[in-house]
Amino acid sequence: KAGVTQTPRYLIKTRGQQVTLSCSPISGHRSVSWYQQTPGQGLQFLFEYFSETQRNKGNFPGRFSGRQFSNSRSEMNVSTLELGDSALYLCASSLPIKPGQRSSSSYNEQFFGPGTRLTVL
């Protein structure tokens, strides 16, 4: 089974530009979460999507947004890029949780992709 894929793997942008990153989850996974990894702040949760709906959002400014498509693929967008947005952006997918399975480990495990390394100059 193919893992989580993210494109592009590397990206260089300049301040003020906007960027779109893509994530394809593992086949059958319908939940996608995004994280930002920086040396200073570590790994921080951005948002989570399920069935094309944002279910949860981290503490990031409105310049960070995302969406999910009917095939579960997800994109995240960062507008008006700042130098501090330089980071590794990770996508993780997991199986959809069904009623009564909220504590099941199988449905709560997240599988991470290789990330997109964004450099803002």
Place this chain on the structure above:
Amino acid sequence: AQSVSQHNHHVILSEAASLELGCNYSYGGTVNLFWYVQYPGQHLQLLLKYFSGDPLVKGIKGFEAEFIKSKFSFNLRKPSVQWSDTAEYFCAVKEGGTGRRALTFGSGTRLQVQP
């Protein structure tokens, strides 16, 4: 809000030495606990997880962790490290019993194993 503390930022060990990495979290409710590893140039991989039951959990590559609820801790251990264990290790916490998947990560511990 949840927070996760990893006390050791950089650990250097010789091969065959024993390893223990500390992880403490602050959250009063039910938690799911994870340890992830990031090898150089590779993506995050799950080492082990705790959801319920036996507080001593075993993961891949000989790693284990013990959940001590009274201490809000989930320390990672390995009796004998190898050079190939050189990596960054992250402890993570998730609210248990909910549909939310957001993980709160610790700052990570960089482990360097010298041959």
